Amino acid sequence: MNFKIFTIIQKNFLIIFNSKLSSIMLILGPILLILLSYPLLQNTSIKNVNAGIYSSVDEDFTKNFIDKLHQNSFIVERKYSLESCKQDVIDSDKDVCIELQREAGGNNLNKVFNNNLGYRIILYVDYSNQRVVWQIIASIQSIVTKESDNIKNDIIVNIHDNLNEVIQFSDSNSKYVDNSIIIIDNINTDLNDLDSDLGSIKDDAHKAKYSIIELNNDLAVLLPYAASINNSFMYDKLKKINDSASQAANYSNKVEEKVNLINSKSNIPNSINGLNNLKTALLAVRSSYDTKQRELEDLNKIDLNKLTEPLPLSYQSVIDGGNYATHTNLNFLDYFFPTFLIIYLLFVSIIFSSVLTIRERISGAYLRNITSEVSNIKFIVGNFITFFLFVLFQIFLVIYISHFFLNINILSNLFPLLIMVSFSITIFVLIGMIIGYYFNSQESVTFSSIFISILLLIFSSLITPKEFLPQFFSNLVSFIPTTFFETKFISLIVFGSSLKIGIYDILFLVGSIFVLSVLLFFAYKKSKYFEMK
Amino acid sequence: MELVSVNNISKTLSHKKILENTSFLLNSGEIVGIIGSSGSGKSVFLKILIGFFKADSGKVFIDSSLKNSIGFSFQENSIYENLTIRQNLNYFSKIYNLTSKEMKEQIPFLIESLDLSEWQNVLVKKLSGGTKKRVDIACALLKNPKLVIFDEPLLGLDPERISKFLKLIIDINKKYNTSIIITSHMVKEIFPICSKFFLVKDKKIYLLDKSKLIAKPPK
Numbered sequence A: 001m002n003f004k005i006f007t008i009i010q011k012n013f014l015i016i017f018n019s020k021l022s023s024i025m026l027i028l029g030p031i032l033l034i035l036l037s038y039p040l041l042q043n044t045s046i047k048n049v050n051a052g053i054y055s056s057v058d059e060d061f062t063k064n065f066i067d068k069l070h071q072n073s074f075i076v077e078r079k080y081s082l083e084s085c086k087q088d089v090i091d092s093d094k095d096v097c098i099e100l101q102r103e104a105g106g107n108n109l110n111k112v113f114n115n116n117l118g119y120r121i122i123l124y125v126d127y128s129n130q131r132v133v134w135q136i137i138a139s140i141q142s143i144v145t146k147e148s149d150n151i152k153n154d155i156i157v158n159i160h161d162n163l164n165e166v167i168q169f170s171d172s173n174s175k176y177v178d179n180s181i182i183i184i185d186n187i188n189t190d191l192n193d194l195d196s197d198l199g200s201i202k203d204d205a206h207k208a209k210y211s212i213i214e215l216n217n218d219l220a221v222l223l224p225y226a227a228s229i230n231n232s233f234m235y236d237k238l239k240k241i242n243d244s245a246s247q248a249a250n251y252s253n254k255v256e257e258k259v260n261l262i263n264s265k266s267n268i269p270n271s272i273n274g275l276n277n278l279k280t281a282l283l284a285v286r287s288s289y290d291t292k293q294r295e296l297e298d299l300n301k302i303d304l305n306k307l308t309e310p311l312p313l314s315y316q317s318v319i320d321g322g323n324y325a326t327h328t329n330l331n332f333l334d335y336f337f338p339t340f341l342i343i344y345l346l347f348v349s350i351i352f353s354s355v356l357t358i359r360e361r362i363s364g365a366y367l368r369n370i371t372s373e374v375s376n377i378k379f380i381v382g383n384f385i386t387f388f389l390f391v392l393f394q395i396f397l398v399i400y401i402s403h404f405f406l407n408i409n410i411l412s413n414l415f416p417l418l419i420m421v422s423f424s425i426t427i428f429v430l431i432g433m434i435i436g437y438y439f440n441s442q443e444s445v446t447f448s449s450i451f452i453s454i455l456l457l458i459f460s461s462l463i464t465p466k467e468f469l470p471q472f473f474s475n476l477v478s479f480i481p482t483t484f485f486e487t488k489f490i491s492l493i494v495f496g497s498s499l500k501i502g503i504y505d506i507l508f509l510v511g512s513i514f515v516l517s518v519l520l521f522f523a524y525k526k527s528k529y530f531e532m533k
Numbered sequence B: 001m002e003l004v005s006v007n008n009i010s011k012t013l014s015h016k017k018i019l020e021n022t023s024f025l026l027n028s029g030e031i032v033g034i035i036g037s038s039g040s041g042k043s044v045f046l047k048i049l050i051g052f053f054k055a056d057s058g059k060v061f062i063d064s065s066l067k068n069s070i071g072f073s074f075q076e077n078s079i080y081e082n083l084t085i086r087q088n089l090n091y092f093s094k095i096y097n098l099t100s101k102e103m104k105e106q107i108p109f110l111i112e113s114l115d116l117s118e119w120q121n122v123l124v125k126k127l128s129g130g131t132k133k134r135v136d137i138a139c140a141l142l143k144n145p146k147l148v149i150f151d152e153p154l155l156g157l158d159p160e161r162i163s164k165f166l167k168l169i170i171d172i173n174k175k176y177n178t179s180i181i182i183t184s185h186m187v188k189e190i191f192p193i194c195s196k197f198f199l200v201k202d203k204k205i206y207l208l209d210k211s212k213l214i215a216k217p218p219k
Helices: A002-019 A021-040 A059-071 A084-089 A106-113 A130-228 A232-266 A268-301 A330-360 A367-369 A377-403 A409-437 A442-458 A471-477 A481-494 A501-533 B042-052 B085-093 B102-114 B129-140 B159-176 B210-215
Strands: A049-054 A074-079 A095-100 A117-127 A313-317 B002-014 B016-027 B032-034 B057-062 B068-072 B147-151 B178-181 B196-201 B204-208
Touching: A002 A021, A021 A442, A049 A059, A049 A084, A049 A130, A059 A074, A059 A095, A059 A130, A059 A377, A059 B085, A074 A084, A084 A095, A084 A117, A117 A130, A130 A232, A130 A268, A130 A313, A130 A330, A330 A367, A330 A377, A330 A409, A330 A442, A330 A481, A367 A377, A367 B085, A377 A409, A377 A501, A409 A442, A409 A481, A409 A501, A481 A501, B002 B042, B016 B042, B016 B057, B016 B178, B016 B204, B032 B042, B032 B159, B042 B057, B042 B068, B042 B147, B042 B178, B068 B129, B085 B102, B085 B129, B129 B147, B129 B159, B147 B159, B159 B178
Parallel strands: A049 A074, A049 A095, A117 A313, B032 B178, B032 B196, B068 B147, B147 B178
Antiparallel strands: A095 A117, B002 B016, B002 B057, B196 B204
């Protein structure tokens, strides 16, 4: 029993290795695949990301941000409307649309912090580009984080400077206050002296007054005697009047001296000037304090969370908030479906058409066909149309079932999608037929068709997004059928866009079909030569 | 009238000389037999006549009346295994540009003549080897060709069917003046119907003297 199994295994190996091309494909296929894909897959850092930027903020900040993007290998184009910026992402001309916005109250913040705060950044991305979108967000996030750190440092320095200014101002103006206090003390002392001097003046003046009153009393006593003259009594009284008058004169002198003394001690005019100067200085201090207080109040109003995230960054799907009512609330399957569709279409078209072509060639009826009067072209075209219709039917089933059972919104854009599907089937079926005519055994055809399909798959965005490749290869990969059609499917299915075919697209489609048709013709000729030699 | 004239042709396949400077002649209305051991080059020669192979040297002249009027049935049946008998005949009728009227007449006639009525709607791959051979013969005779080439047509046929087949080709020959080239190891069976015999041996085609064959029937 075991020997029979080995016999069967041996027979199968012989079948495969009896065909030279099968043997070559068996060994070379995987080696070539790895050699070709290894340099593409080893570098997973993105480069040459195409970004559109729309800014409604000042030019300095915008230019600074664009420079930072350039330094991180972004290819940046300035857009002057948000809608056109987003549309570029939808059309796959750009990988991301960046909007620079001003936050509410930003102007007040900028007054305090020299235009470093008050911005926010919004990214509009295509989530269907799953291998790349998160890396793009992370790359921009790192740029924003660095910039935020710089802004935070600037803000902190700014706050410190402001506080230092306030402290220095306080220090420098406090001496004015001190001087003011000293002046006030001096004034107080002078005023006290003045007060006491005035008190003594008052006493003297009171004494003078009594002396004078006494004088008057004496005089009053004297006056009647004045009428009877040459009396010693009158003489004493007159002498007393004279003494009193002298005392009054002394007291008056003293008052005068006191007054002079007060004037010389108090220096009241100077004190009055000093008080006026003081008032002026105090008013200036008051005004400065008011200004600083306002600044500190502004500082107080700031949301301190800005210090931890000076440049807030958010991201959303490029179609959120737009005129895509039927295409919002998308999930993973919606974003993945276009890639799934192109992979299915790729493998089915190439393998189906190549295997059926070789089966036709190795069937007995092939002899009767090629010796008939029907032209070779008719056989090729007839087979092509057959394969095309089979694959189209399958794809239509996939689309139909996906729409109704997986709730993927496809039918709203069915006709443009079918146009693109038709082009893609045409190209992949032609590739399959070329393989079917070029190789001469079922085994080598099978190996080759799988190899070619996997090679084309590697270049799809699922495995090797063009953003991971050097610029030259990135441009080249854009025109590989898998990438080209996947981009169109995403635009039609995910975003519900209308079909847009530019001049380069037409050249690619027509050129590809023409080149493949020529190759098919030569492969057919080669197959006939092989059979007839 | 010369229908087919082959002059000094040579043919190499897979680096092996199959035919070398050999000639052949077929006249209109003849039934000729070609005999030779297996691998002698009979099938290669016949494929040169139908245009599938090109001679490396020499000339192959085929009368203009034979254009698109050569039918053939080789050892490996030239039919679709995944179609029924009727579907095969319908398809090849259209490939051979038969009109609807011709199809309506010819297909039932051939099915009847070759005893295929019972299996006409069965997939060819489910049929026996002999039945498949008869289907292939039917396809060869679809367009009432002026020249029909049969390569080992008797393989897998029982004696009754051999007799029926030989009668059919004689009838076709008489009715339509169809020339027939037939190769077979069963020389005794084809001997009576062939006017000439050719032997393929040592890379050449030799015309045999039938009278000598009569005197000494071939084994």
